[in-house]
Amino acid sequence: MPSYLLKRLLGMLPTLMIVVLVVFLFVHMMPGDPARLAAGPDANLETVELVRKQLGLDRPLPEQFLTYVLNLAQGNMGVSLRTKLPVTTEISTRFMPTMLLTLTSMAWSVVLGMLVGIMSAVFRNRWPDRAGMTAAVSGISFPNFALGMLLMQIFSVNLGWLPTVGADSWRHYILPSITLGTAVAAVMARFTRSSFIDVIHEDYVRTARAKGASEPSVVGHHALRNALIPVVTMMGLQFGFLLGGSIVVETVFNWPGLGRLLVDAVNMRDYPVIQGLVLLFSLEFILINLIVDVLYGLINPTIRYK
């Protein structure tokens, strides 16, 4: 197992290097000139050129790439063109709010989603199934910006129970995590249900019942464990997406997270910040994949790592 992990971690390096190169090229090929955007509409051509020099964008592209890679090797991701702050500072101040919101949203939505999924599978085609799946389909269909605005209108403006924006106390997490988690819960419910239905007709489930295991034990032990593999895969994917920061939820709740940073960076063509964020997101996905693979082994001991 440790040697497997080491191998996987080392295997990340070439992937990340390719990401660095592709992102750098892609970002610089995007239409739009960051110097002009930073200088604004009042600036004439001469001022735009001054700003270009100030931002270091007047140097040839290979030179800029080389500097970028050399700095990156020392953990320096450059300076934001927009705010002049180091990219590492820009990203790190927004990472924790996004991480915490992702965790709180995932926690409730995974638990609720799986529960509804199992109920629906066990009571297939009876009313708990119908109710559960209706809720799930509604959860997927209802756009989350609308949900966010609706929740804010009811709980903050009309009832005055919860604050509208900010990320200072636990009360600030309630509305955004409900908004963000609803779709995840719905996806989890659908996934658990279908995976569970496949498993529940397997021979070993019948065997378990035949040997006299109680129904909760059959469902919770024999069936669930086997149904969990696709569910965990989906969970990993959802987690990765949420860690990228939800643009919509962060805008509605003014959440100081990574999604808004990405939007601002793309709008202003803030190359170093875009590069840093894409790099971070790739790294997150690779790590989550690794964790999911390890989880497979814990769930199903027949899976071996070499």
Next chain:
Amino acid sequence: MKNFVLPRGWRTLCLGSILAVSLAAPGVALAAGDVVFAVGQAFETLDPYNTNSTGTQSAGRAYYEGLYGFNQDLVLVPLLAESHEVSSDGLVYTFKLRQGVKFHDGTDFNADAVKVNFDRASNRDNRLARYNQFNRIAKTEVVDPTTVKVTLTEPFSPFINAIGHPSAMMISPAALQKFGKDIGFNPVGTGPFQFVEWKQTDYLKVKKFDGYWRKGYPKVDTLTFRPVPDANTRTAMVQTGEAHFGFPVPFERAQQLKDEGKVDVIDAPSISVRYVSMNVLQKPFDDVRVRHAINYAVNKEAFGKVVYAGHAQLMDGVVPKGVDFAHVSGPWPYNPAKARELLKEAGYPNGFETSLWSAYNDSTSAKSVQFLQQQLAQVGIKASLEILEPGQRVQRVSQAPDPKQAGVRMLYATWSASTGEADWALRPLLASEAWPPQLNNTAYYKNDVVDANIAKALRVTKREEKAEIYKIVQEQIWKDAPWVFLNTANNVYLRNKKLSGVYVMPDNGLSYADIEMK
């Protein structure tokens, strides 16, 4: 595996959230004397000389002051200067400075401080984003501690407007020395409030400056500026009392908020014009009859009602009311029959096909171009729409290298003359020197009378004479109609009923010198 305890976990969580909701006390406690502004734009830097964001400049009025400033009606008033004199050739400006003013760090404000700031702004090597506003300063000399003399490279009659602009602030020379390039994170000025803290993602906080020269001011203890990009959220914050001031507010919600009556909804005029430029180098826009036809074809009254829910004024001249030297030539009447007739005369009896771009991708702009597309269709002009995101706009409009090859045809854009004076409402948009990539003359309009008079006005210091020159310019442009003259949208903002002395100025900046909280 312990997966079967899931239901219990869920139950706890559910209970937890019910508890959470019921425990949460209504309303949010606010520090006494703290006024919270929910504003649309985030701050990029706090160095006024190195930004174009109106938001940054608005917040700057808390801790910075210039020699001159604009009041809430965009009228120039002396701040750190008491008066000035201009030499007869328009080259030398002598300022008499206010005495007994101190910066927040205890440094004296005097002629030396002015010199340090103007030298910094006019030095090309500092590569500041507002360099072209100060590039005419040849030298700044200290005559005595309260007198400073600025010599220009060429006569520039709107110079006082340029230094009344919220970018031309006086920064403490000691602080400039101490912080260097980091002055953008550590503002030190002479303003009524002094800088406390700036958390980029969250807020900018300032507190009352006890040594402020205007005795008895400011009347509140602290101000907090919170950037909130979503307009609905901003509105909700003022409704819940978490913010005392919110701007901008979605036009379509203004009436409903007014009816609720919980907060003051203020509808104030602005100088930000909405227009569509037509590329006059290209067919069919090279024909003035076509440009007139399009102006007749658009129902601007309906445009204001549909897109701005009525919170707009018809454009009645090239330069909007509120900008100095504005001249009334319109508004342009709505007459689709006349439009069709003119198109027929110009040789387009069945209209033509063209493209209409929006320079911005917000929802109001998208609505605007959709409305215009529908209006143009009424007279047979089929316009394909494209809503440009900022990078695309820069690439395809601002940076177009060859005027003849430029892809822009009709472009929906807005402009707010940041110096509050006709020069900056005309020169960057309609003088031939301003063709992209230089500035924003996206109509590629060129008229010798206009060019000559815009240049001439810069050399004239007498008001009456200048007004006469700008009248000729504006009449000419109105006649040539390189734009579809649409409207100026109002600034709609929300204010807590206890708050007074806070305004959105016609240039979208905030004015709060007399801020007070009952």
